[in-house]
Amino acid sequence: DAMVIQNPRYQVTQFGKPVTLSCSQTLNHNVMYWYQQKSSQAPKLLFHYYDKDFNNEADTPDNFQSRRPNTSFCFLDIRSPGLGDAAMYLCATSQNKFLSRLAGEGDTQYFGPGTRLTVL
């Protein structure tokens, strides 16, 4: 059974045309992450939500935004896609407890299947 679901799996957009990618989870995890992965590279963290708190990485371009309307869903908005934004976008989740000393297994991130974005 799918636990982290991403839609669509493939997205084609035009240069400069806004696009939204979606992620949903059935794990009830409190943390959701968005990564960008380019060919033959490791995933690069864009931002994450800890519950409703948004945490942006310092080098994430302003062109990338995110929304988390509830625990289960998270969206990645690319306001004006450029050719360099063509990539695989990965959503991940984890369950972390505030001030928990029981780290380790609880930090494990579970990834969705990804959305391949093509920019024409």
Place this chain on the structure above:
Amino acid sequence: TQLLEQSPQFLSIQEGENLTVYCNSSSVFSSLQWYRQEPGEGPVLLVTVVTGGEVKKLKRLTFQFGDARKDSSLHITAAQPGDTGLYLCAGTYRFYNQGGKLIFGQGTELSVKP
């Protein structure tokens, strides 16, 4: 800055051979994950190691976490073509109260030829 050095980056072997992939860092991680990723798919979790010195086995795969929780290895015995893929190690750097950030190694592209 936390870094995780993964080696080798490319590995092409024959079916039946053994191999080991290494991940090394100067940083201590609260946990370390190993993932396998196939083309066009997201990373699939293989294992999480938490305790220094921990060894976990998953069929023909053996994972080890260093005593100081700074390094890890993945050993595959009698590799099969189905093992082909990108293997990623990722250490968790834990924020105070905002979850954990994964520090990825560069990945190992494994090709197992029949």
